[in-house]
Amino acid sequence: xxxxxxxxxxxxxxxxxxxxxxxxxxxxxxxxxxLDTFIAETTTLANSSEAVETAWASGEAGTTxxxxxxxxxxxxxxxxxxTSIIAFLLKFNPTYFLVKDAQKHxxxxxxxxxxxxxxxxxxxxPSKDPxxxxxxxxxxxxxxxxxxxxxPATALLLAIGIFGLVANRKRVKxxx
Numbered sequence: 001x002x003x004x005x006x007x008x009x010x011x012x013x014x015x016x017x018x019x020x021x022x023x024x025x026x027x028x029x030x031x032x033x034x035l036d037t038f039i040a041e042t043t044t045l046a047n048s049s050e051a052v053e054t055a056w057a058s059g060e061a062g063t064t065x066x067x068x069x070x071x072x073x074x075x076x077x078x079x080x081x082x083t084s085i086i087a088f089l090l091k092f093n094p095t096y097f098l099v100k101d102a103q104k105h106x107x108x109x110x111x112x113x114x115x116x117x118x119x120x121x122x123x124x125x126p127s128k129d130p131x132x133x134x135x136x137x138x139x140x141x142x143x144x145x146x147x148x149x150x151x152p153a154t155a156l157l158l159a160i161g162i163f164g165l166v167a168n169r170k171r172v173k174x175x176x
Contacts, residue, residue: 024079033113065141068092074138084122094140
């Protein structure tokens with residue numbers, strides 16, 4: 001009985017410690033994660049070529065980024081229960097992504113849910129209503145190479161391993 005309680009406590013603690021603090025969902029129930037981390041913005045890029053955007057993003061990120069792909073035009077969805085939090089599906093699982101409207105480039109680090117880009121529209125495009133926003137394009141950098149392994153998956157594997165060891169020990173004790 002003591003082992004069951006200890007195991008249940010460990011699994012519960014690992015589950016709570018590894019779960020994200022907050023997550024947004026779309027109207028169809030799709031979990032898109034939380035807000036991605038803002039890195040920089042500019043209105044001074046001469047053009048939106050692959051080379052110019054990659055050079056600027058690399059300088060702002062403090063690391064050498066590689067171009068993964070561009071979605072033109074960028075389509076987004078407003079998350080459920082919010083008026084200015086938007087999400088869009090990312091095609092290349094990037095570590096960084098850049099969003100551009102007619103005048104501004106905004107760079108984010110993709111950290112919470114690698115399949116989705118999520119940001120607060122009112123913070124970076126304050127004069128835009130989601131229904132009026134037209135994003136020129138979405139550029140993704142680094143692709144699959146630098147995507148970190150999520151901690152919840154690691155914690156779950158550890159919990160399954162501990163459970164397996166305990167179950168095996170009980171089975172061995174019963175057979176002796």
